[in-house]
Amino acid sequence: MDYILHVLVMVALFAILATSFNLLIGYSGLFALSHAAFFGIGAYATAIVALKLGLPFPIPLLMGLAVTAVAGVVVALPALRISGDYLVIVSLALQVIVIAVMLNWTGLTGGTDGIRGIPRIQILGASLDTAAKFLPLAVIVAALCYWGSWRVGASPFGRALKAMRENEAAAQAAGKNIVAMKLAVFAIAAALASVAGSLYAQYVTFISADSFTLELTIYVLAMVILGGTGNLAGSLVGAALLVVLPELLKFVDLPPDIADKLRQLFYGVLLIVMLRLRPQGLLPESASAHHYLAPAVRPRVDRPIAAAALEGRGLEKRFGGIVAVSKLDLALAPGRITGLIGPNGAGKTTAFNLLTGFIEPDAGEVAYRGRLLKGLKPHRIVRLGIARSFQDLKLFTRLTVLENVLVALPRQRGDHLAYVYFTPWAVASEERANLGRAMAILEFVGLQQRAAEPAADLSYAEEKLLAVARLLATDAEVLLFDEPLSGLAPNTLREMQPIFRRLADSGRTLAIIEHNLDVIRELCDTAVFLDEGRKLAQDTPERLMQDPVLAERYFK
Amino acid sequence: MDLVLQLLVNGLVNGSHYALLGLSFGLIFGTTRITHFAYGSLYALSAYACWWVTAKLGLPLVAGFAAGIAAGAAAGLLSYGLLYRPFERAGSPPLVILIASLGLFIVVENAIGIVFGTDTKVVPSPPASLFLVGPAAFTSVQLAQLGALVVIVLGLWLFLSQTRFGRAVRAQTDNPEMATIIGIDTVRLSALVFALGSAIAAVPACLILVKDGGTAYMGFLAVFMGFVAVVVGGIGSLRGAVAGGYALGLVESLGLWKIPSEWQSTIAFVVLFMVLLFRPQGLFAGRQ
Numbered sequence: 030m031d032y033i034l035h036v037l038v039m040v041a042l043f044a045i046l047a048t049s050f051n052l053l054i055g056y057s058g059l060f061a062l063s064h065a066a067f068f069g070i071g072a073y074a075t076a077i078v079a080l081k082l083g084l085p086f087p088i089p090l091l092m093g094l095a096v097t098a099v100a101g102v103v104v105a106l107p108a109l110r111i112s113g114d115y116l117v118i119v120s121l122a123l124q125v126i127v128i129a130v131m132l133n134w135t136g137l138t139g140g141t142d143g144i145r146g147i148p149r150i151q152i153l154g155a156s157l158d159t160a161a162k163f164l165p166l167a168v169i170v171a172a173l174c175y176w177g178s179w180r181v182g183a184s185p186f187g188r189a190l191k192a193m194r195e196n197e198a199a200a201q202a203a204g205k206n207i208v209a210m211k212l213a214v215f216a217i218a219a220a221l222a223s224v225a226g227s228l229y230a231q232y233v234t235f236i237s238a239d240s241f242t243l244e245l246t247i248y249v250l251a252m253v254i255l256g257g258t259g260n261l262a263g264s265l266v267g268a269a270l271l272v273v274l275p276e277l278l279k280f281v282d283l284p285p286d287i288a289d290k291l292r293q294l295f296y297g298v299l300l301i302v303m304l305r306l307r308p309q310g311l312l313p314e315s316a317s318a319h320h321y322l323a324p325a326v327r328p329r330v331d332r333p334i335a336a337a338a339l340e341g342r343g344l345e346k347r348f349g350g351i352v353a354v355s356k357l358d359l360a361l362a363p364g365r366i367t368g369l370i371g372p373n374g375a376g377k378t379t380a381f382n383l384l385t386g387f388i389e390p391d392a393g394e395v396a397y398r399g400r401l402l403k404g405l406k407p408h409r410i411v412r413l414g415i416a417r418s419f420q421d422l423k424l425f426t427r428l429t430v431l432e433n434v435l436v437a438l439p440r441q442r443g444d445h446l447a448y449v450y451f452t453p454w455a456v457a458s459e460e461r462a463n464l465g466r467a468m469a470i471l472e473f474v475g476l477q478q479r480a481a482e483p484a485a486d487l488s489y490a491e492e493k494l495l496a497v498a499r500l501l502a503t504d505a506e507v508l509l510f511d512e513p514l515s516g517l518a519p520n521t522l523r524e525m526q527p528i529f530r531r532l533a534d535s536g537r538t539l540a541i542i543e544h545n546l547d548v549i550r551e552l553c554d555t556a557v558f559l560d561e562g563r564k565l566a567q568d569t570p571e572r573l574m575q576d577p578v579l580a581e582r583y584f585k
Numbered sequence: 586m587d588l589v590l591q592l593l594v595n596g597l598v599n600g601s602h603y604a605l606l607g608l609s610f611g612l613i614f615g616t617t618r619i620t621h622f623a624y625g626s627l628y629a630l631s632a633y634a635c636w637w638v639t640a641k642l643g644l645p646l647v648a649g650f651a652a653g654i655a656a657g658a659a660a661g662l663l664s665y666g667l668l669y670r671p672f673e674r675a676g677s678p679p680l681v682i683l684i685a686s687l688g689l690f691i692v693v694e695n696a697i698g699i700v701f702g703t704d705t706k707v708v709p710s711p712p713a714s715l716f717l718v719g720p721a722a723f724t725s726v727q728l729a730q731l732g733a734l735v736v737i738v739l740g741l742w743l744f745l746s747q748t749r750f751g752r753a754v755r756a757q758t759d760n761p762e763m764a765t766i767i768g769i770d771t772v773r774l775s776a777l778v779f780a781l782g783s784a785i786a787a788v789p790a791c792l793i794l795v796k797d798g799g800t801a802y803m804g805f806l807a808v809f810m811g812f813v814a815v816v817v818g819g820i821g822s823l824r825g826a827v828a829g830g831y832a833l834g835l836v837e838s839l840g841l842w843k844i845p846s847e848w849q850s851t852i853a854f855v856v857l858f859m860v861l862l863f864r865p866q867g868l869f870a871g872r873q
Contacts, residue, residue: 107861122854290695300688
């Protein structure tokens, strides 16, 4: 009986590890191999505080939590500017350093002997010295941790994490501060792992570096993959299965060493087989919002506003020796559609990147409403009201159409963890209103029927519409469209053009990069001709196209 | 001063070892963009093949090395064909392929442990001779480690610059899309690179086996140091990987001058952190 209760305690502890790891890899796409290290830091910090300072529960746990959250941020720091492979190696390095500290800082950690005789948790004078007495605490803490992860996962912040996972540039273009998000999710995941470590230390009363190796991270990884990435309930299932199933090996007569290796071999095989046959896991990721919950109120999408002109002055950008943009002056007038035309490589997209902060100009400045945008990150510029779309769309393909729009809505309280945790009701009512806004935008572009579909399942024309919808969701006054109409059939073109006209007529500032001169002629009030990074001319489309020199250049 | 000189010598020797790891890991990583974490356990597999042939079958060390290299090449080829290629064909994102690679890593590592046990494997090595260069000393294995790097770098350079396949590898590393457009068979190329990279990795594996013995767990440090050398040097540059390997070896060894030896491995990771914080494109990358 005690044995079964012990297994249940371990299920509770691993449930904490698996759900917090899922926040990192499943929700955020941040693949860090340092979860065992976070678990270990929590355990060692607790052991040292409880044993050497003799402080009572929950002080050791809280101190472990603080130390580990800092360690989480330390891993995230070098990974902020760069991601993917670099994060893997940095987190692995942290894992190795943590083990080295455990083994070598003998005075503090006991070195290879580990730490023995860690005091048990005392609650109301009772010592939790058996599995039966420990289990209620483990379950309560695990439930709290699950709630903590679930609040993050189910909130608009969690949706923003998934958007960041799908495409970082597009998440920035949707106004998300991805640096702050990465730091926050690392701190939370690390802190939760440390809670598991803290309980573990005071439960087993003996810890050593062997318990916190990379193998443990792979074990937890197997739980997350089995249960389903991006689904926290899946991680509970994965943890339960992978704690209980290997226990069955105990009933086979094997030397413990071999049994241990067989278990690990099984986790490895499980990882590969799951990824081949069912990469979404037992419980796949589900949508975070549903169109049928949207209120009937639909705010008007093209409500009149008074935008201002966006001005770029003397913009210069070189890549290596190549001049991408040179002495470029652009003034995009409000209520107008400005077309950017010119041959491939003329610097049109670079101009958009410069205007929206995705790249810093070597010289020149961008001004909006009398304010210089110098040095502002893309998400700050979006919040000031200047947004752009991408030529290659960069949709959040594994999110639904509705989620793609929702995530880009501006000024969401749900993007801030303080609101998510402390005023969940305010976040929920805001979310309801936002559902109405998102559906209004989808109706505006004509995608409301597809709201519940994953963006990956859209047709080419629908993808183009969704890119427009997501841009509108930012509520920006200045809208920069990078080839929103390229490759569309003529009848689709005719259906989409009025969208841009209505937006300009409502007072917004629009710019469109487009190769199809007929579209430019029908849609644009003025057109800028770029070639080799320079502005050669600006005039009405009609007059520009009559210029034989430009025509020559364009069709050369 | 003599101590510093000896540390320098050791740093160069270890640097050659790390450079070989960086070169082989970087060749695979740079060309295929697959984070081949299982590299580590294939490395261990090569060492075990060498041990089997020399210690169990009693054949000379040369045969052991040949067996190690052959085993490495075969395992590399199989890992691509049976594991990575199916994922690539299914269009799996890099993250999924990396996790699968971790899976293979842990499978092979534990399989080795189950089949051969966890004791340290040693090979009957030739009598160690000591060479003196001024006040510093080399053992014959250390000399072999230095020599192996020189031979392999020269061979690889000839291969990459003189053969059709080698030029295709370089094209693929520089610009994968372009390589496909100009009609390079990227699947065959990746298979070749996996075989070649794993074969090269077998050489440092066998040398370490002779020097320190081998265990089932020897692969982790190998893939880790190879990866670090590549990142420190700059991803996509084989020259950088070699330079990164030497930088690691030298910093680690010279660090011992002032730092207790048990912290030796930690020094490399501090270097990595610093490089990523201040020069994320790598120390020796010519271009971004």
